[in-house]
Amino acid sequence: xxxxxxxxxAGATALAAVTGFAALSAPDAPGTDTAAKAAAQxxxxxxxLLCPAPSxxxxxxxxxxxxxxxxKGTGSGGKAELREADEESADAPVDGADxxxxxxxxxxxAGEDKPAKPxxxxxxxxxxxxxxSSGGDAPALVGTADGxxxxxxxxxxxxxxxxxxxxxLQGVNCTAPDTDFWFPGAxxxxxxxxxxxxxxxxDSAAVVxxxxxxxxxxxxxxxxxxxxxxxxSSEPVLLSTLTTERQTNLTVHVNVRSGRVGAxxxxxxxxxxxxxxxxxxxxxGSLVLPGIPKDATxxxxxxxxxxxxxxxxxxxxxxxxxxxxxxxxxxxxxxxxMTAAVDLGDVTRGEAGSLVxxxxxxxxxxxxxxxxxxxxxxxQETAFIPATRPVGTRATSADNSGKGSTxxxxxxxxxxxxxxxxxxGSEGGTAVSKTYTxxxxxxxxxxxPAPGGLKGTYxxxxxxxxxxxxxxARTLTAxxxxxxxxxxxxxxxxxxxxAVPEADEDLSVLQK
Numbered sequence: 001x002x003x004x005x006x007x008x009x010a011g012a013t014a015l016a017a018v019t020g021f022a023a024l025s026a027p028d029a030p031g032t033d034t035a036a037k038a039a040a041q042x043x044x045x046x047x048x049l050l051c052p053a054p055s056x057x058x059x060x061x062x063x064x065x066x067x068x069x070x071x072k073g074t075g076s077g078g079k080a081e082l083r084e085a086d087e088e089s090a091d092a093p094v095d096g097a098d099x100x101x102x103x104x105x106x107x108x109x110a111g112e113d114k115p116a117k118p119x120x121x122x123x124x125x126x127x128x129x130x131x132x133s134s135g136g137d138a139p140a141l142v143g144t145a146d147g148x149x150x151x152x153x154x155x156x157x158x159x160x161x162x163x164x165x166x167x168x169l170q171g172v173n174c175t176a177p178d179t180d181f182w183f184p185g186a187x188x189x190x191x192x193x194x195x196x197x198x199x200x201x202x203d204s205a206a207v208v209x210x211x212x213x214x215x216x217x218x219x220x221x222x223x224x225x226x227x228x229x230x231x232x233s234s235e236p237v238l239l240s241t242l243t244t245e246r247q248t249n250l251t252v253h254v255n256v257r258s259g260r261v262g263a264x265x266x267x268x269x270x271x272x273x274x275x276x277x278x279x280x281x282x283x284x285g286s287l288v289l290p291g292i293p294k295d296a297t298x299x300x301x302x303x304x305x306x307x308x309x310x311x312x313x314x315x316x317x318x319x320x321x322x323x324x325x326x327x328x329x330x331x332x333x334x335x336x337x338m339t340a341a342v343d344l345g346d347v348t349r350g351e352a353g354s355l356v357x358x359x360x361x362x363x364x365x366x367x368x369x370x371x372x373x374x375x376x377x378x379x380q381e382t383a384f385i386p387a388t389r390p391v392g393t394r395a396t397s398a399d400n401s402g403k404g405s406t407x408x409x410x411x412x413x414x415x416x417x418x419x420x421x422x423x424x425g426s427e428g429g430t431a432v433s434k435t436y437t438x439x440x441x442x443x444x445x446x447x448x449p450a451p452g453g454l455k456g457t458y459x460x461x462x463x464x465x466x467x468x469x470x471x472x473a474r475t476l477t478a479x480x481x482x483x484x485x486x487x488x489x490x491x492x493x494x495x496x497x498x499a500v501p502e503a504d505e506d507l508s509v510l511q512k
Contacts, residue, residue, distance in 0.1 A: 039499035043074045043151040050262025051082070051141035051174035052197035052276075053234055054159040057166070058136050062159040065399035066120045066143075067128040067423065067459040071151040071496055074125075078147015082120045082155065085140040085199055085234045125149060128398060130426040130457050140234030142201045143174065151496030154459065156399035158487065160478060165193055166268030168381040169478050171399075171487030172276035177201055179256040181263040181279040184302040184339065185369040185384055186250045188212075188240045191270045196252060198227070199234040199262040206259030212243055213251040213304055217337050219243045229261055236266075249341040251304040251367065272373060273381040275487050280386040285311075285363030287387035289370050290354040291408035291473025291488050292347070294445065297380070298373040299344040301332065301355065303366055308336040311364035317347060318354045318410045323441040331360055352445035354410040354471065357387075374484040381480075383488045390469040391418070392493025397460045397474040402450050406475045407460060409436065410443040416467030420460060422449045427456030438470060462491055 054062040068080060119141075122129045125148055145153040155174040161167045177199075186194050200206045210224040221242040229235050239252070254263045268274035281287070283306055292299060305311040311334040316323045326347050334340040347353065357368060369386040397407070400422075409418060421433040429451035438444050451458050462472055472491035479485065 039501045041497040042500050043071050043497055045150055046144070046146040047150045047153055048176060048201055049143040049153065049155050049174040050177055050199040050201055051143070051155060051157050052172065052199060052262070052264050052266065053140045053236065054138050054157055055161060055170070056136040057161050057164055059162040059164065060136055060159050061132070061134055062138055062157065063130060063132045063399060064120060065128050065130045065156045065426070065457050065459070066122050067154050067396060067398045068122060068125040068145065068149045069152045069394065069396055069461045070126045071148070074148035074151060076148065078145070078149045080122050080143065080145035080149035080153055082141045082143040084119070085142045086232055122149060126431065127424045128426045128457055128459050140197070140199045141174070142199065142232065152394060152396055152494040154396040154398045154494065156397070156489070158399050158476065160480070160485070162480065165270050166274030168273030168480055168483055169476065169485035169487045170275045171476060171489055172264055172278060173489050175262045175264065175278070177260040177262050179260050181254040182283070182304070182306070182367040183252040183265045183277050183279055183369070184304050184367050185277050185371050186239060186252045186265050186267060187248055188243060188246050188250060189248045190246060193268045194239045195236040195266045196239065196254060197234060197236050197264050197266060198229045198254070200229040200231060200259060201262070202259055203231050204259060205230050206261050207257040208261060209255045209257060210237060210242060211253040211255065212239070213253065213337060213339050214245065214247040215249065215339055219245055249302050249339050251302070251339045267384065269382055271378070271380070273483065273485070275383045277369065277384040278386050278490070280367040280369055281389050281492070283365030283367050285359045285365060287357045287366060287368050288354060288410065288412055288471040289368060289385050289387050290410045290443065290471040290490060291385055291475060292353045292355065292370065292372060293374060293475055293486065294348050294350055294352050296348055296372050296374055297346055297376060299347050300371040301342045301344060301368060302339060302371065303332065303334050303368040304339045305334050305336055305364050305366045307365065309364045310335050311366050312360040313357045313366065314360050316356045318356055318412055318441055318443045319351050320442055320444060323356065334366060352408060352443045354408065354443045356412045372488065374486055379483050381483050381485050383486055385473060385488050386490060388471060388490035389492035391462050391464055391472050391491055394461060394463045394494055394496060395472060395491035396494055397489060397491055399476070400448065400458050400460055400474070402454055404477045405448055407446040407448045407472065408443060408475065409438050409446065409462070409470055409472045411438040411440055411468055411470050413440065414468030415440045416470045417465040418470055419463045419465050420446065420448060422451045423459040423461065425451050425454045425456040425458045429454040429458065435465065440468070
């Protein structure tokens with residue numbers, strides 16, 4: 001996704017902290033005084049998250065978990081709040097105050113079985129808050145956090161669907177609004193029903209273009225241009241309505257002409273279950289896709305280079321013992337502007353693994369994702385793993401239980417040490433931390449530490465202590481009538497702090 005890079009002076013310091021951008025300083029010319037000044041890392045003061053409508057199935061059961069890690073340097077004030085996307089008022093009911101009522105702002109009739117508004121308000125950083133909703137009427141959510149609740153704020157949406165298209169476990173991290181998204185791994189195949197969910201948090205309409213790239217290049221789609229998303233609303237766009245072509249592997253590009261949106265693809269399969277496909281990290285010459293389950297029975301790599309140049313990538317698997325090259329899949333050639341797909345089979349062969357893509361020669365920006373299948377026959381389930389940013393300073397996974405969570409960490413370059421903290425439970429418990437060392441070129445699956453006296457759900461926070469970059473993912477599993485239901489969420493840096501250069505002394509005088 002595109003991120004704006006701003007050059008800061010002292011007068012813009014407060015603005016930087018409010019906007020919540022992760023990197024707001026541009027390099028100065030060599031020899032200037034400001035180039036030598038160290039940037040201070042300050043907590044962001046405000047952030048926002050958007051959660052797509054979870055399901056249209058009457059059998060859907062959705063849980064939400066909101067969590068903010070404790071961050072040094074924050075004040076004592078602030079709040080975080082999730083409300084329905086179509087609720088323009090900031091005074092929406094919180095903490096289940098509207099439970100039992102219908103969606104029409106309190107107009108529910110006696111005996112009606114309508115889901116409660118899943119609106120959450122955390123009480124304090126370091127302790128998650130959980131809520132739930134039933135059925136197919138749960139809305140998209142818009143959230144804002146400020147003060148001590150803003151840095152690292154994470155919201156997880158997890159849905160269990162008992163039967164029908166997309167049955168199984170579907171999970172997604174609610175995302176920040178942005179203007180550019182890439183989704184390799186979507187499909188308009190006959191067995192697939194894929195929607196792009198667009199959520200607009202702002203007071204003015206957003207205008208969005210959706211572009212589709214198949215195996216032969218861009219697909220013609222006049223109806224994908226100039227899609228209007230009204231203020232404070234969410235629009236699901238069915239991919240098969242944008243093109244008449246049926247293609248198994250597509251890359252979706254969401255480009256926002258005006259405004260900003262949150263975007264995610266819900267990929268539902270008639271036979272293989274379904275899950276959310278989160279956006280790939282920004283196009284890059286080298287990519288890491290962490291957290292392939294060790295019992296994966298099928299892994300498919302889908303990649304696209306957005307420009308005209310072709311990309312040749314070396315394919316390696318970071319296993320528990322080191323980097324290995326999958327036999328028969330040593331490299332992948334990605335033609336410019338065309339989606340490439342490679343079936344890697346059961347590439348992990350019963351061991352934890354992460355895919356590492358690097359250029360064979362010159363570096364060409366690429367986006368990529370994995371479609372992962374567990375199970376066999378009619379008991380199969382699907383999840384997706386997009387290329388992601390490193391854990392960096394800190395990353396968080398919300399909505400973990402005492403069983404069913406696996407943390408996967410990989411250090412594709414140098415060895416690294418990380419600290420993993422399990423928060424207090426949403427209904428009680430004591431936080432606990434443990435340190436792990438990840439050897440160079442390896443992936444390690446970790447059964448995360450559980451809080452002492454755990455009650456409810458808890459969050460996992462991963463912090464880099466030393467060494468090279470670490471990439472991570474959390475796999476959540478559940479049993480669904482013999483189907484190995486699962487969902488995978490990557491763990492990119494939470495961008496809870498911003499780099500703010502020190503002010504020159506003469507500028508501070510001007511501010512008096």
